[in-house]
Amino acid sequence: MSSAPQLTSQSATKGYIDCDNTQQPTSGRVPLVLNMHSFGEVTHQVCRVAENKPPFAWYVAFVISLSMVGFLGVCVTYLIFTGVGVWGLNNPVMWAYDITNFVFWVGIGHAGTLISAILFLFRQKWRTGINRFAEAMTIFAVICAGLFPGIHVGRVWLAYWLFPIPNSMDMWPQFRSPLLWDVFAVGTYFTVSTVFWYVGMIPDLATLRDRAKGKFQQFAYGLAAIGWRGSMRHWHRYEVAYLLLAALATPLVLSVHSVVSFDFAVSQVPGWHTTIFPPYFVAGAIFSGFAMVVSLAVPARQLFGLKDLITLRHLDNMNKIILLTGCMVGYAYSMEFFIAWYSGAMYEKFAFVNRAFGQYWWAYWIMVSCNVITPQLFWFKAVRTSIPLMFILSIFVNVGMWFERFVIIVTSLANDFLPSSWGDFIPTWVDIGTMVGAFGLFGVLFLLFCRYLPMIAIAEVKSVMPEANPHAHHASPHTDHAPAAEGSR
Amino acid sequence: MSRFLFPRWTNALLPFVLIAGAITPLYAAFFVAYGLSPKTLDVGYQPVQPVPYSHARHVGKLGLDCRYCHTTVDRTAFAAVPPTQTCMNCHTQIQRDSPKLEKIRQSYESGMPMEWVKVHKLPDFAYFNHSAHVNRGVGCVECHGRVDQMEVVYRFAPLSMGWCLECHREPLDRVRPISQITNLAWDQKTELTPEERDSLIKLYHINPSENCSTCHR
Amino acid sequence: MSSVKNRYWRSVEDLTSSSEFRDWMHREFPDGASEHLTENERRNFLKVMGASFALAGLGLAGCRRWPETKVVPAASQPVNRIPGEPVYYSTVWEFSGFAQPLLAKSYDGRPIKVETNPSHPWGGAGVSAVTQTQVLGLYDPDRSRTVLARNTHSSYPAFSEFFNNKRAALRAQGGKGLAILTDFRSGPTYADMIARVKVAFPQATIVAWEPLARDNAILGTAMAFDSPRRVLPAYDKARVIVSIGDDFLYGSPDAARWARQWSVGRAVDSVDPTKQQIARLYVIENGLTPTGMSADDRLAVRQSDLGIVAALIAQGVSAGADSPALQTSIAAIANSLAAQSVLDGRGKEVIDALIADLKSHHGTSLVTAGVSASKTTHAMVAAINHALASEGATLTYLAEPIEASSAGFAALCTAMQAGSIDTLMILGGNPVYTAPADCGFANALTKVSTVIHLGIYADETAVNASCSWHIPEAHYLEAWGDARSFEGTLAIQQPLILPMIPEGQGGRSAIELLAELLASDPVDGYSIVRRTHVGLSGLTGPLFESGWRSWLDQGYIPATNWKAMPTTFNAASVAAALQADQAVLTAPSSLELVFLRDMKVWDGCFSNLAWMQELPDPVTKITWDNAALMSLQLAQTLGIKRGDMVKISSEGRTVEAAAWPLPGYSDASIGLSLGYGRTGPGVGATARDAGFNAYTIRTTAHPDVATGVSMTRTGATYAIAHTQDHGASDALDPKVPLEGIQERLPTLIREASVQEYRKHPDFARHVTHVASRLSLWNETNLDGAQFRWAMSVDLGKCTGCSACVTACQAENNIPVVGKDQVLRGREMHWIRVDRYFRGSDAAKPESFAIQPVTCMHCENAPCEQVCPVAATVHDADGLNTMVYNRCIGTRYCSNNCPYKVRRFNFFDYQRREPQREEGLMKVKPEYYVEEGPDVWLRMQFNPEVTVRMRGVMEKCTFCTQRIQAAKIKYKNAWAKAGGIDTGSSNFSIPDGSIETACQQACPTGAIIFGDLNVTDSRVAKAHRSGRSYQMLEELNTKTRVQYLARVNNPATARESSGGAAHPDSHGHAAHGHAEG
């Protein structure tokens, strides 16, 4: 451990005080794995989560989440059997919680692929500690997101008309519609994210397979690992494919929320019809996505004893990104106002003034305080490295980002062109139930993931450990033989 | 303790599993495209009618014109199903005691209408107008087939939207002079040259619409 | 060939007379009509009913391999019937004694819609909303369907038996103790029957009474002349119209007719611009009415002060110049202390201008008083009109056939209380609910041993414990009769369908019941009516038959209108009356309660008609309730907010109602409409609990306005479902939404004074800045189309009466959603009438704006682009089509519609009954399995229009079914005539032969529909007008619906004059032209 900085001696798995590895050491590399000295320990640390009985808290969380899913089932069944009127929607507010939740979850679904793909391309090694479950979070969030456009349509049973399937009516989707772009963008995003996630997980599934004790586990993990043997010839293509996937996922991740923002930007509703939306939405998505990662990572590392792998440095880095994207979002908010004023367009101007001072002023100011004001605390390192504070702030950001979507959708629709048709939106219990239920669905999926799948990219973490360097000038203390292998380059 | 190991034959099985996986979406599309099509489901529907009225005999052998019974076909949207009265125009003279006509006679005497089983049914949201077609050179046979050869009437055409559009997009092969509208045996493809058919299209100003509002209101 | 000119409705007379027709009708309703209809049979009813394919419109259920369906042709085809083709019949509906000439449209035996009868001298002026709605009344599932004996089911034979005995007893006493209480009926057949009753029962008491009568007008004219007169105004001839509390554009049975007349004088483009101005309308009223909103100058004063205003005007125009007595008594009122405080500065200015106008328009001015204005006001108005030489020029006096009725009714009540009435026949009406509170009618009823009630509904009167018999009444579309319109023209009321009520359960008309009373032959309405007309016409045999045929064909009997009745103005009588009433007229100001006439439910008799309940009030935009209307200032003083329950007390009686502050109200006046607040047994599901019952506080002495009332908050609140004014409350800064509205109003609704208009005839085109229309692409999609359908809406003619809304509802199978859904903002009307108040002071709006809004059929429709499944696309003729069966319900189109005219089926509204209560869980389990609301209601459906299921968007289609019908009709005719060989390369549709439902119903002709490709079509001309503009033109939606800007003719200056305030500053160079 040549480069370990001023570490405390406490083991993160036992104590509550985190090792501070956030300082850039004057020499050497930043340790991204603490208190572990061998590959085997990393393997064990991650796999034991899946192999042992989960902590009690897991069961509590699971039961709560499951009952929320049950309620979601009730709400959705009621919705589908009765009609979307069970939501508080009306003319003019034809979209409200449904699309708010959709955009919210799509936004959450951005951090995973972003961490995986963009940080991978930028060679940010700290991604390895968090990418796996950030990706999982992405997929589950996209599932939650996909639920809403699916159930929000008036005739769910005909939603397959959104796909260009040859049919006896000779009818096709209408490809000028941003909603159809959504179908393709979110569908592609979900598919590619899942593929990316799964491809990344294959070696780790093989690890689980090889460690599995029970026959069923051996079968199940064996099936999932599709016979991965760690062959270097496979690794070669694997790495190329992974790089390609990262390179493809990067524009994809930027495109998805751009396309989601087109749902609004392409329309002519004042407050929606804005060219700033694509970058603004992407920044917001990253913002909320990272906040969600923090919200999940903080309890997860605590619960499953992964503090040595998800270290304060990881969290600190994420908080910095939250701060950065929070500022971008704040810039976007002010820019919207400026452009609305500068445009001189009556309806546009009104839409924004009305957001801040009209009937939904409270939603607007919740949004501003949660998304712009409170994240400013992350300028302070003490806040960035304080587990409770960052947890609270990340929850704030999630709340704020939900309200951002609510503000954009509902305030714009409620007061658009003709004052005669102004309206307001009052949610019903089904609205709230569906929203809460989606969180439950997310929770169930995430808890199952934590329980049964490798939460941390074992192989990748190993590859960023100092021991993984075949050209290192030090010998591993665990090897009695140190061939001075010369690198080819 | 022995481990679970996949047997060797699973390796041979896998390609098939993968191919099946790849085909599934294609199959689903095929299922929607063909399996759910009226072409598959509805063509050939041949319900039993309360009275064994034979179009083959009345139209094919006796040469009744379609419009003798379906009187409103060239005037209104609906080709009216004839009232019992129409049957009795002849059957008070002919086959007065045929047991097959018992129900007709009952209806005539009681005034209670006959309940025929519908063969050609469009969904309620599709508004087809017979008069607009028969006055513009689209013969009965195009949609109803050779009714003059049907002992019991069956569904000849799918009557699906795609099928309607086929003709609306390419009417050339389906027009005929109005004089031959009800002549089911007359085939415009053998009787007329494409040029002649084209001139018919001009004559009737046939400009079949693909507008939604043409059929859906 | 215009459809309205061409009489293609036919008489059914020849059919009805034949036994064949009778037989056919019975076959049409197998085991119905003559027997009973059980619940299950009713479900099958329609199936069998639909001879041929009549129900093509029902349900969107589309699945393959249909369940087996039956085709049921009629056993023998009736003459003139083509299955699936509508037939029109002329008929009339009598509304409070005034015949409304109609053409009823029948589909396979089901009347589904009424239009005005354009060939009738009193027709051709659209159809008001309430008249349209009577069709729904025919199929009202809450209609009384059985004879009730003491509120238990009985049968008509049982009643006949009882009646036979009763008749004998009554005859023996010469009719002593018999009283007949009827509503107003104008027909000679009815008069004839009453005359026969008087002969047979000489001592019988016969009272014609309705709660909403015109007593004041009758008594007032009786003062001014020697006998009561009916004032027949000619608004079209007047250049200056002064309405003293007269809501003539909306608030009377014949409002459509008056509105049409008024609109003639407002036709700004058809008068010579160099000489004439449009007619000027002054309105002085206590509340706010469509007439007030259409006024050029309007004043709000208390209803009780209208007499003072009339006196001021009378004084100003020197009424009674030749009668010092009259002058003195007028002056006494006009100069009284009370008169000093009636008018504020602006009020004086308006009255002065008004007087000056009247003075300079002798013979071309018209002053009218509202039905609720006091009789002395009516007398003064007669004096004013006399002074202005209006008679014969702008108004005609006719004989008044209806007597003032409230005294008669009070006397009847007294007689009942005294026990001198033994048998009471109530023919129509619901006096238990509508009688003045001081009459104690329900109590009086207990003193009558036999009460026979004939009514459409088993209402409060029918189920009253004292009511011996209730007979279901035949609907006007079910029964023969005759009636006179306002000016006297006589028309036959021709039924289109046999009574829905089985014969053994009643289904009788009033004349039939009177015939039963007389036990005379004949007893069927058809024969009775014919007998009358044989007598009236003096014709017999074939001559009569041909006359009868033509009367039915054209829908009226020619030359039966009343002739003008010359008058002698009796100044002395007026002077005496004024003197007598001076104290009342000049009573010190106090809080008053005005009993408003609601044109949706009238006296309450239409309150079970769901279309009416759901129709937003033209002024308040309230649905499903009434409310205590008051000025903002009054509400503020008393600490009352919108929706607060208030208790209004007068003379010891109270009513609780929800408060609704309304801009434009006069400050010491509360308005509460009658006809609501029906609760308890005998009230249909739709009417039940709707609003607040003002009858509880209405007395014989004060039927129109109660003064000296008090109002307090009860502390409770009430949710009122209204369709406008959402989304501006709860703002952090209330000024933001309010100023936002005021800022955009001038661009949405453009208007100018007539002077400005003459100076800048194209002012409407230069209100908004429209960026250069350089498109990113070639907008050639719609080039080369044979038709370019378009609509023009003249804001200068629209009164906001909402007839279009109901007509559209009837034509297009638009569901009623219920109060709960309206509260949630989910009303389904395809056309709505927007109402705005303009001005900086919310309490005292300077002017009002009314704007009907429906789908604009934008050429660059924003909705189309965002639909992912192409459920809304354009057709070549420029219609923005909405394909319900393709719609999956993403609702994106509605979000992207700047005009918010799309309506979404949040629930299966056609299957779900309208619900009053809030609460989403109120979905009954049956909802999931049952076919829907009562099959009766579904019989009203227009089979030409798809009935939409839940989850799909819908909107105005420009009545595409009518366009298609016309296209097919004209193209068939052209093709049959030889196609291209006819010499014309293609068929054409004459301008005016397609009318949309809203256009057809519009009383003032504000809506014009047609083809822009025809350069001289009315719509093309309208679009070329300088007044024509597109709403939200700056969005480059290229709307096919354009508005004609309103041109006002105010006498007094307003603070701002709206959109065209500064036409000069809008140079052509800086702004793109609206139309290239």
Added chain:
Amino acid sequence: MTAAPRVYGLLAEFETPAQIMAAATAVNTAGYRFWDCHTPFAVHGLDKAMGVKRTILPVLVFGAGLTGATIGFCLQAFTNAASFSIWALVWVAGYPFLISGKPLMSVPAWVPVIFELTILLAALSAAGLMLLLNGLPRLSHPLLANARFRRATDDRFYVVIEAKDPKFLRSKTEAFLKSLGAKHIEIVEDR
């Protein structure tokens, strides 16, 4: 070819990345062709040391992306702008909708779908072709039956020389591997 047909190959275990690197270089230099390294993670540079040629995967993925773009364009052009028929499971024709006054060929509006299909096909082919080229999935493999080999996904590094290699001679190869410093060597049976 003296090896028994039931022998799959020889398994040599190493403990560190550096050791396997050296071993791989040596095996490659020795001219073996059917051999492989198995590591718990991708050891940087090991593929080079083994003499693995650069995969053609990127080229294939590029092709797939282009296909996706083409499909995206043609799909939209056909369904929304064309009215001729093609056979796609059944005979279908496009439907030239009149939308918002826009031209039938609204290419700018098609960009998102073209883009998404490009990414979708490229990504799916990247993953799918990678697995295909790797001969995966392959659930049954002699090495997976080897108990010792299970640490290949944990913390050990293996060189496996297959029996079918022409240079494979059990004793000689075993000795060779031993000389490379293998901690453990054993025969892998081909079950």
